[in-house]
Amino acid sequence: MQPTLQDRAILIVEDEPMIAMDVAQAFERAGAATAVTSTLQNALILVEDEKLSAAVLDHMLPDGESSPLCRRLEERGLPFVVYSGVGDMHGPCALGMQVAKPESPSVLVSMVAKLLEGPPARVPPHNR
Numbered sequence: 001m002q003p004t005l006q007d008r009a010i011l012i013v014e015d016e017p018m019i020a021m022d023v024a025q026a027f028e029r030a031g032a033a034t035a036v037t038s039t040l041q042n043a044l045i046l047v048e049d050e051k052l053s054a055a056v057l058d059h060m061l062p063d064g065e066s067s068p069l070c071r072r073l074e075e076r077g078l079p080f081v082v083y084s085g086v087g088d089m090h091g092p093c094a095l096g097m098q099v100a101k102p103e104s105p106s107v108l109v110s111m112v113a114k115l116l117e118g119p120p121a122r123v124p125p126h127n128r
Contacts, residue, residue, distance in 0.1 A: 004030060004031050004113075005027060005030040005031050005032035005053075005109070005112070005113060005116070006031035006032075007031075008031070008032045008033070008053040008054070008116065009032065009033045009034070009035065009049065009051045009052050009053050010027045010032045010033070010034050010035075010052075010053060010054055010055065010056065010112060011034075011035050011037075011043065011046050011047060011049075011052055011054070011055040011056070011057070012024050012027070012034055012035070012036045012037075012055070012056050012057075013036075013037055013038070013040075013043040013055065013056070013057035013058060013061065013066065013069065014036070014038060014056075014057070014058045014083070015038040015039070015058060015060075015061050015062055016058075017038070019058075019101075020036050020038065022105045023056060023083075023105045023108060024036050025105070026105030026106055026108065026109050027056075027105075027108075027109055027112075029109075030109045030113070032053075033051075035049065035052075038061070038062065039061055039062060039063050040061045040063045040064045040065075040066060040068065040069060041063055043057065043061075043066070043069050044068060044069060044072065047069060047072050047073060047076070047078075052076075052078060053078070053116060054078055054079045054080060054081075054112050054115060054116060055069075055073055055078060055079075055080040055081070056080070056081045056083050056108055056112065057069060057070075057080060057081070057082060057083065057084075057096075058082075058083060058084050059082055059084035059093060060084065060085075065093075066082070066093055067091050067092050067093055068092075070082070070091070070092035070093040070095065070096060071091075071092040073096070074092055074095050079096070079097070079112070079115035079116060080096040080097070081096055081097045081098075081099055081108060081111055081112060081115070082096045082097070082098050082099070083099045083101060083103065083108060084098075084099075084100070084101060085100065085101045097111055097115060099111065
């Protein structure tokens with residue numbers, strides 16, 4: 001049974017067009033709205049969308065690695081999956097769920113659905 005992500009918005013950050021399309025289609029089949037970008041610069045703008053529920057991101061992007069994006073997702077209390085061929089993550093990206101490429105997009109959907117069902121989002125330190 002496929003999880004439902006109705007009324008959820010998922011940011012997909014992937015520089016390989018075919019992978020990005022496959023991942024976006026899998027999330028859309030599960031009912032999610034998607035925003036797709038291939039650059040860190042655009043992702044740092046899209047991450048500010050108040051409707052955003054979660055993100056799936058590649059670590060190595062054409063304009064830099066995704067640590068600033070991981071940091072911002074963590075600050076906002078948004079769950080994220082780092083879908084990358086890079087080995088062990090360090091820094092802010094280590095806080096996300098790690099999935100090694102290649103993996104089925106349906107597995108990514110299931111992981112994000114589980115993250116969204118989990119405990120409430122953490123309150124960022126500056127709001128405590």
